[in-house]
Amino acid sequence: MRFGKIEYLNLAPFDVFSKRYGASSSFKKILSLHTNYPSKLNHEFLFRRIDAGFISSVVARPSHFKVKPLGLGIITEGEVWSVLCLEREAKSDYQSATSNALCKVLGLEGEVLIGDRALRYYHENKECDFIDMGKAWLDKKRLPFVYGRLCCNANEGFYNKMAKAFARNPKIFIPSYIMDVYAKRLGLKPKFMRAYLDNLYYVIGKKEALGLSRFYRDLRLKRIKPVKRY
Template sequence: MRIGVVGYHNSLPLHHGLKDQLPEAELVYENPSRVAEMLNAEELDVGLVPVASVATHPDWGVVPGLGIACRGAVRSVLLLSDKPQTEIHTLVTDPASKTSNVLAKIWLEAQQPFSIEVKSGSRQWRDRLKAGDATLLIGDEALFLEDPPATVIDLGQAWWDWTALPFVFAVWAGPKASDEALIQGLHRVYEKNQDKLSELAHLAEPKDATRREKVETYLAQSIRYQLGESEEAGLRCYFERGHHVLDVTPRGAHHVSVI
C-alpha cells in the first residue's frame, strides 16, 4: 500500500505512528496538490488530498470519518493582499492546494459584484502577491506568517461567517480507500494521537518553545479531525457553491462522502 502523506504540522495526528499500524505501507511525503497528482498518475494507492481533487475523481473512495476540517478560524489558510478586500480583482493561486484556491475565488465573488480573475502562481507568496491583487498561503508557512501584508483573511472564519458550516480541507482518499485494514489502521492512528498533541507539537517544533506552544494550540483548537454530519453538510455546500470553478455539476461530486 502506497500512502501519500502531507508533511504539514496539522496532519501529524493523522499519520504519526502510521508505520506501526501498517508496517507494510510505503509512506510518501508531499504537499497536498502533489499527493493528488501522484494518485492521478497511479503512483499512490491512497493519500491525504484536497477535497477539490476528490470531486473530479469518481473512481476514488474516501476513508470515512477522518480528515482536516475547521469550524471558524483555521489559522493556516489565509488570503493575503496589499489592498482592501473590496479592491481585489485578481487572485494568484497557491500551487499547493486546489481546495483553498477555489474557496478563495467563490468567497471573494460572493462578497463583491464582479468576477475574480485567477492566475497561476509561483511557490513564494511575496512573488505571487506582486503578480496580482491577492494570493493564498496555506500550511505551516501561513501559521507562522511574519510581516503580513495589509489584508489578511482567515478563510476558515470567512467560510463560517458566510455559511455557518464547518469547512473540510482534506480527506484520506484514493482507489484503495475502501481497504478495511487501511481504514482501521488510520482510525487507530488518530485514536492514539488525539491525546498526544503536546508530544506532537514538540515533535513538530523541537527547538522553539514559542512555536511549539503555537502548534499545540493550533492542533487542539483550530483543526478538527473527526468528520460527521456537520462536516458532510459543509462539504456539500462547498461543492454546490463552487461547482462552476471545480468543473463538476452542482451535485456531480455526490460520490464524495466523509461519513
C-alpha cells in the first residue's frame, strides 16, 4: 500500500489519527514514504504511484476520473486562512490545483497562495492585502467548500474502513509535543495553530456534497478544464 501524505498543518488531525489507527506497523512506516505538496500528489495519484491520499477536489471530479472518493475532505464553511488571493500581479500557486481553479471561479485577480506558506502570511500581514477564498466562496454560494478529497484507486476496502473510523470521531486532539514540532517548523504559536484548525472539518455531508456540485458546475460553465495527467 502506498499512501500520499500532504505535510500541511491542515491534515494534522488525520495524521495523528492514522498513526493510532489499528493498522500494521508497516503501514505506519508507509505513511511517511510519499510526502509532498497537493499538486505533486495529484500527479502521483493520476499515474498510480500512490494508492490513496487527499487529492485536490478539481482532480477528484468523479465524472472525469475513475477514482473512489471516501467521504472525507478538507473543508471550511467560511474563513480558511490558508487559501489566499493576494493583491498582487496574477499568479497561480504551483502547489495547488483546486485553489487556482477556485480563484478563477470566484472571478478574482491576484496571486494565489496556499498551505502553510499562506497561513504564515495571514498571521504576519494584518493589513489584509488579501482575500480569504474560503470566505469569498461562502459569501457567494452560502455553502462550504471542499479543497481536497480522500480518494483511492486501490485497496478500497482498507481505506474505506479507515475513513469511516475517522468520520465517527473526527475531533482528534493533537498533543502539545506534536504542535510544538509544527510551531518550530512554521514559526507560529500553538494557540494560533489550534485556532486555525478550528476553522476546518473533514466529513463530507449533504451540504458539502452540494458545495462540490456547485464548484464542478462553475468549472464547466467557465470552461476551466479539469486537471489531467501532467
